[in-house]
Amino acid sequence: MNYQHSMTCYTEGIRTVAPVKWRGLDGLMSVFWDAEGQSGAKAYYLSPDPRIVIFFNDVSAHIRMSNRDGSFGLHTRPMTRAIYVPAGIPLWTNFTSSHRFSHLDLHLHKDRLLRFLSPSVGTSAALTALRRPVEIQDVTAVETLAGLLVHEVASPSRHAVYAESLVGSIVSGLLDIPEHDGEQANGRLTKAQINKLIARVNARGDCRMTVAEMAATVGLSESWFANVFKQTTGETPLQWQLRKRIDLARTLLSGSSLTVADIAAQLGFSDQAHLTKAFRHVVGETPAAWRRLRQLR
Known part of the structure; x- marks a missing residue:
């Protein structure tokens, strides 16, 4: 399958620091970038095809991302070491500080992915996996595969099937494939x-x-x-989430000198009274009383 990826891309404040390396394969395109972004640099990406981005260094402290808008408010989060972006999902990025980075982009034709996954997991599970975005920080195995692929992209030395098999291993290691269709x-x-x-x-x-x-x-x-x-x-999603926030409050109460008011502000409660009410509902006592009991032990 002769494949030419088509992606809308806008960047500002980002520049390459070495020649871009790329290689077209059966139904996919592999592109390796070595670049740097200034503080305040930003970018927008939208592709009609699925794509994978794997960073070779930790960028979580320097790059924020969002799929909802470019304002980087409520929906922003740190960029992880590897992401899978389903077809048609927009992505905005913003640099909070200057940073040099390198990453591998894999542009993948949907039919090529289905052809690879369906014989092993079934068409239904494959389609489900293609719709699920993935963002992971622990990329030990995937990074090793990506490094081998970059070497083959930069200096092809084997039949294309070798590079394609590396891409297949990256896909199967990164995508969230249902364990059971049911x-x-x-x-x-x-x-x-x-x-x-x-x-x-x-x-x-x-x-x-x-x-x-x-x-x-x-x-x-x-x-x-x-x-x-x-x-x-x-539990409902909000009940589960509240319990997670109260667990974090207990960690801060026992492991820091922050006041209850400071912890309330850090965890997004409207004020100390709001945290106290929620904490008592979940734990059975107020944050101050809970902290005093732990200090006496």
Whole structure:
């Protein structure tokens, strides 16, 4: 399949520091970038095809990303080491500080991905995986594969099937492929979806996400997500999220000298009274009383 990727791309304040290396393969395009971005640099990407981006250095402290808008307010989050962006999902990025980085871009034709995945996992599971965005920080195995692919892209030495097999391994290692086709039909979230939610919520300093953001994280509609989440955990998404925030409050109460008011502000509660009420509801006592008891032990 002769494949030419088509992506709308706008960048400002980002420049390459070495020649771009690329190689076209069967239904996919591999592109390696070595670049740097200034503080305040920004970019916008939208592709009709799925794509994978793998960074070879940690950029989470320097680059923020959002799929909702370019204002980088409520929906912003740190850029992770590897992301899978489904077809038609926009991505905005913003540099909070100057940073040099390198990354591998894989532009993938949907039919090529289906042809690769369907024989092993089935068409239904493959289509589900292609709709689910992925963002991970731990890329040990995927980074090794990506490094081998970059070397082959920069200096081709073997048949194209070798590079294509590396791409296939990256895809199968990164995409969130359902363990069983029937899990969603049975009204429960998969283990991978739960792990993704936990990672995303933990990445937020205040452990706050809207139900719509949580649903988008696992590739479900908001109404369907709320239903299967309750079936899986026994809690509504907001109850689960509140418990996570209270767990974080307990960590801060026992491991820091922050006042209850400071902790309330850090975790996004409207004031100390709001945190106290929520804390008492979950734990059974006020934050101040809970802290005093721990200090006496």
